[in-house]
Amino acid sequence: MKLNINSKLVEVGDDPEMPLLWALRDVAGMKGTKFGCGIAACGACTVHVDGEPVRSCQLMVGDVDGPITTIEGIGDADNLHAVQQAWIEEQVPQCGYCQSGQIMAAVALLRDTPEPTDEDIDDAMTNLCRCGTYPRIRSAIKRASETIKQEA
């Protein structure tokens, strides 16, 4: 079975009931998307399907109905997304394990709501961070919002 991941057709194995998370990690070898809870409670596994943030631990490969974007498709070291750049400037990550999912959630938020209020951020950013990086995530989202506005 092949899926459209980051604009490429990628082999994800032959088990339609395997959660997308594990197909990405163990079959496709894309490790940026993280396993945290397996019940869609933490958001570490957030990817975009057709642009919408989805918790990939609860989405079976056979049910994927659109192109997938993972953290690897958002930007890389040489070509960072404004959100990744803001994450660096605000020095957000500590252990860093939840940050792929946080960044995916933030990218989707800023696309739909380019100038989010604190309340918008509270509503959209429901991902768990055990290091407590929330204050810096909030600042980074606002910084990225500014950057995106200036670039537009």
Place this chain on the structure above:
Amino acid sequence: MGFAKIARRTFLIGAAAIAGGVAVGYYYVNKPYANPLEDDLADGESTFNPYIKISEDNTVTIITPRAEMGQGVHTSLAALVAEELDLTLDDIVAEHGMSDWAYYNGGMMEDGVPFAAFNESFMAEAARVAMPAVGKLLGLQATGGSSSIKDGFDKMRQAGCATRYMLLEAAAKEFGVSKDSLKLEGKTVVDPASGNSKTFGELASAAAALGAPSELVLREEKDWKLLGKPQPRVDIPAKVTGQPIFGIDVDLPDMTYGTVKMSPRFWAKAKSYDDTAALAVPGVQKVVPLETQTGNGFGIIADNTWAAFKGAEALEVEWEEASYPKTSEAMMEVIAAALDTEADQSLRDDGSVVTAFADAPQEELIEAEYSVPWLAHACMEPMNATAQWKDGVLDVWAPTQAPTIIQMICSDLVGVESDAVRVHTTNLGGGFGRRGEVDFPIYAVELAKHTEGRPVKVTWSREEDQRHDTYRPAAMGRMKARVKKGELPTAFDMHISSPSIMKSLLDRTFPGQAAAGPDNTISHGAFDQPYTIPNYRVQSSKADLPVPIGFWRSVGNSYNGWFHEGFMDEIAEKAGMDPLAMRLELMKDYPEAISVLNKVAEMSGWGREMPEGSGLGLAHVISFGTWVAMVVEVSDNDGDISIDNVWAACEFGTVIDPSIVKAQIMSGIVFGLSSAIGQEITFEDGEVVEGNFDEFDSMRMNQCPKIHVELLETYHKIGGAGEPGTPPSIPALANAIYAATGQRMRTMPFSNDVSFVS
């Protein structure tokens, strides 16, 4: 060096046989460890000491031998070295390096002494001087106790400084000039007179052959270019682009996968099992029974992690009954009963509380009992490790806080000497004390015996992780004070009871070598606080329960900080005094406490008029050598409590990186508040009830307050950063809730009594 020998020495920590240990180990203490980098140098690489290697292509690699678990240790330890080499962090590569005794943590041991951080008596100082020697003796390469900078501050700067001297001397010989005339420019040594220059890479081989200088003059603080200033963290670019840097991301040629299904009742074994359904799951290869020093159960080997999880689910097992009280309530009764026995340790006993209470009129007495539940660490990255056992060599890849202990224990599992075991430390997706344990590597190694030389990555499900943690123990505190209206308290008595972490840790890590005697951690955060009260006693008792317990961010301080400071608030109320004014009086012998209290009062606007339903709460706790005063502000939000602001004033002595240290204090605060607003591990039928984040949640973005942190740097000793934010956050919240609602919190989590914004 044999492992059994090391294991026996480990007994010393638990028994606190400091003097004996030093006497026995004099030779080891004074002999430097060999440089482990010498065995593994690539072509063209040279090494100067265990912390630095330089290659011909001018790559400077700094070994930062503490686990990067989010605390920024690779950045701050590398900065200590880079400062002495006149480099920036862009010039260097920071690596965990391999496990080795040379990377022992002496700083972590200093907090093990039974003295308060500010106690500088001869006894206390003598014990502190001895403790790093114990660390060296044990070769304990470990990360914890907020100790990385304490331990590395001199060591890492000396490593950088010695290397600088050697590079300069090699260049001086090469150019035929005095080394005093040479300058460093980036990774190059320049002779300004002749214009000659050589890169570090060109000089490395000759420089490394020179031998270490006998005397070093370190850079003075006034000349620091990196230290004391925020540096961009070296680990962040990889963390925002999803790089495979964690243990769970390890990927090796021909690797297979696995998981475990351990007994949900601690130490119980399988009575019977049926693996037919498990083996029928597509992709499942094997089911392996496990009986280990950390638990009993089964390993499942499969083609991928998902198949292993499904196999574990399908595996049918009937487990033995629990051999201990089966419910949280029954366990709490054991802990409460210990309060009615004679205490087994008294680390503070000033004056005589007995005499002070004997003639006290009833209206001057105040009493309270506080209790806290068991807590899970809930690291974002579930427990995992990868192992390969092939051709007599064991490799373990693990997100670990204690690589040399893994090396020691895993060598016994396969029956080889330590030098046939290599532990590769990955980045850690959270640690908080959980990843100093040996269960996850043990299970990976046990499964690697069944994969015919293939590496196996063993990942736990969240439920397996949360139901097989080494929990923060439940605990109780019984307090009593004598206080007259309008006056300071004249007597304060406290008795704490909790199961012993040191006993639990040593029982499972070094079976048969358990330490007897009292456990200082039960009193940390209570006996060692800077209050002067004429009659002042802090006692503790160990409650006997076999639930595995361990170090959880700030350890005993995590509950005593609240017991002690929550009750201080009750005393202030009974005295009719302002909580800040009373603390300023009781701590007036300690200028650092006074300065952080005054600072936080100024930051928070302490004393201002608060709207109906709002309140400010204050607490001060010194832990891991850092003085922290904190104020929490809460308000009413349609009947739910909202935590709006936290102000923290922290006295660290010296701050290596203010951005990292502020992040650590914020992190500690969110960690403490998370536990206060809703965390609780409970037991039914001897099993942990809460399996996942839906039942054991932590603070989320919408609940997180604004956090304001100020760092003070006047104390003469360096304090830790990772843990000291946690202990005062809980009492400051409790005291704020009281100020806002009139409801006194005496049981955690506070969500059992009041409702928080969710």
